[in-house]
Amino acid sequence: MKKAVCLLSGGMDSAVTLYFAKREGYEPVALSFDYGQRHLRETESAQALARGLNAEHHVIPIRFPWKGSSLLDQQMKVPHGRVPEKITKDVPSTYVPARNSIFLAVAFSCAEAVKAESVFIGANALDYSGYPDCRPDFIAAFAEAMRQGTKTGMEGRPIRIMAPLLHLTKKEIVQLGRELGVPFENTWTCYEGGNRPCGTCDACVLRAKGFYEAGIEDPLVGHAGLF
């Protein structure tokens, strides 16, 4: 059976991506990271999601002494109450420097070691926070760097990066997840990482937009309306 390494934060997008990879016939190896994020509880959701698919799952701890992001620095504040149009415009303080580059590089390391043929990432460049490392140009450039910088790439059998959500809206992601049977109740999106979603951080707002537009109830909040 063909293998794929799937980056799995535990959020909605990576959950849908994991289920998508499974449906495409891959045996997924799911990777999550404990990188000091304030919503570390997302990794528990990741574990529940992987377990639901009987998928191998690893939480990789990687901690830095530097911060540079409101997701890592408790002295900084996560933005709240912003409308979707504003969220998608700028790079917000929740941007974590080079995060997807680190995650993808580790995923390629795993993929070469376990002989996987693809790496899946739930990056999305429509209803997203303007993060540079979620854009199609970055994904393409990183794939090329990996083709140059890995043994498999040098030998002419490069590991591909699959980003099936890249050009989907949040509404379409919710719809795809519903179709794939994703247990949305086992996902975690909120940046604040409390006991229940705050409803007002950028991540909650974009998620709510998706469920609202799809007309589907978000089991984490109990309704499909905006907060």
Add this chain to the structure above:
Amino acid sequence: MKKAVCLLSGGMDSAVTLYFAKREGYEPVALSFDYGQRHLRETESAQALARGLNAEHHVIPIRFPWKGSSLLDQQMKVPHGRVPEKITKDVPSTYVPARNSIFLAVAFSCAEAVKAESVFIGANALDYSGYPDCRPDFIAAFAEAMRQGTKTGMEGRPIRIMAPLLHLTKKEIVQLGRELGVPFENTWTCYEGGNRPCGTCDACVLRAKGFYEAGIEDPLVGHAGLF
């Protein structure tokens, strides 16, 4: 003072690179990794080197449950007794999947957080082990991926990758190190990571070649001849 993040394994090449960055007027932030390598003692050399320059230094622990390399897998054997011509031809078992991609991605994360303008790496593509992630094409492709995938890159002030040893022979690296005053006694190269260099692993052989051709005594072994 302009800052640079310097990848510092503790080996000869990264030591020369660190001293080079310092001479170029950078305030270096040195990064080492504890990634389960059998020669973890190289990080002690890295610490001594950084201390010698009064440079900020961090050892980042990052451990994977997979292996895929004889440097990580104690069940595998590191090659011994190979001649330099053989070493530079194939990708050996000591190749660690995507290692430089991981290290560079973390270095960019640090560089953005501490507002450094460059990332230095001691990659060398002449007297080297055929590692794909030491070749000029990889370095160039990775720099492009970082230009696409970081906030600084997106904003038109990309962090550069500086690889000053890329096209030098080991002899020239030894000579440059001598010129820069690198304390070679504080470096560690041997893959086996024992009390003294084994003298026969690929790393020892290439190092010995450099000192021999430069006609300089390697303080770690007490002479300039080949082992």
